[in-house]
Amino acid sequence: MNEDASIESELRASISREVVLHREGSRWLVFTPFRFDDGDSFVIALHKDQNRWYFSDEGHTLMHLSYRIDEAMLQKGNRAEIISGTLSPFDVKNKRGVLVKDVEDDDFGNALYSFIQAIVKVSDVSMLSRDRVRSTFLEDVDNFLREVVGTGLVKDWIDKKYDSEARYRVPYAIETVRNPLWVFPIQSDSTVQDATIVMLKHESWGTAFEGVGIFEQQSTISRDRLARFSDVCGKQFSSLEGNRDRIKDYLQREMS
Template identity: 40%
Template sequence: MITDTITQQFKKQVCDEIRLLEEGKNRFRLFTPFRFDDGDHLSIVLKKENNQWIISDEGHTFMHLSYWIDSSDLTSGTRKELIDYALNEFQIQDRYGELFVTIYNSDECGSTFYGFIQALLKICDVNYLSRERIKSTFYEDFKKLIQQNFSKERYTFDWFDQERDSEGVYEVDCRINNLERPLYIYAISNDNQVKDTTISLFQFEKWSHQFQPVTIFEDEKLLSKKGLKKLAKVCDQQFPSLVNHEQEIIHYLKENEKLKNGR
């Protein structure tokens, strides 16, 4: 009787394709039509804990995302903000990676389940954002690459020449020091950034800066070929994308370290 009532509420609030399968005392597997992008179904159970019914993913959602995204990327930056927003919006709790919601009122179990589904689907969207490499996560990944390969005293993000450019008009995404010629590295995701980078590099040459320019694109194929040709005149060290050329970028950075140390 209880499971029949719960099933009907779930079907009414979510969809008709809901089934409950008893797996043990006070424990049911919830089957829904909702899936991750790779086709796997969301994993959800209804179980009783401390005399209260809860709906839980038993850690499956974060585990599934970790197949595609580094676990550390789920605990900081834009991805974490999106996850936290979804959890707060639907009052979902995170217990060491297990996402769950408590059913306080049996009359509201259907709407509670609906909110839980919505939260999981929103959290799954961070995988989509990762693959699309939107600007915010692209720049975070760029910064992470620098931080993992240089000590803190070696790099400065959003660097500018304070003597000649006190307002920071000609900014460098990251400057790597302690080299014969510092690296001026730009993370570029759109045509406006291509243009701004070209202008900045020409200006640095005009100021007689001794430096090595490097550009790392989010996806070079999406950018204007005309703009890229202009940029190539002042920067011949370019990487078409971060996600597909990360090892090449790291190799280039380490080779510059060898040159600095005379090896």
């Protein structure tokens, strides 16, 4: 197997069978199923500089954001600080508007996963909006789950065996007599895509779980992202309000 095919095989095994690696000149374009809210695909390229491999968005992510937010405002002040703080946990650097992620120890799969997660987080325009309105949805879900589940609820669960850097946290984990329930509160296209990435990663590690999605308003989620989320998340509730009794009955049934 040649080098290109070997890397592509690793990326497919780690992320999705839909990943395609295409050599173009001195770099490789990486096609994935992940997209921005408006449907545009993420731009990701794999580069090799002597013995150093790295992923780059070639400046596309912040350029894409500049369609809605003035580009100069993304490079300074509060928004620049938010972007920097968002990239840091994934070891992604912002080099004059170009996002870059080094591949450590030839682990292409984990590097690409982290890079995609960083793009997902940064591309959440609501996070950067000046007039951002705080939603009580996450607080409502938290209070509801604590009331229903009690001490059996684990918030921000981490797989210490595979995820020592805590990059693929599960918002809520509930132990049952069968597989644990993993609950994902979903507010937007960005959060549904992030949840999909987390579940796909744990799937690749062979972890057994039952995904549960609780939406703030499922009708606002794009059909394409909802379809991918549905592939890995078996139980979904279109909203918290109006479904409290159904969710409670489901959780108590699974825990009994």
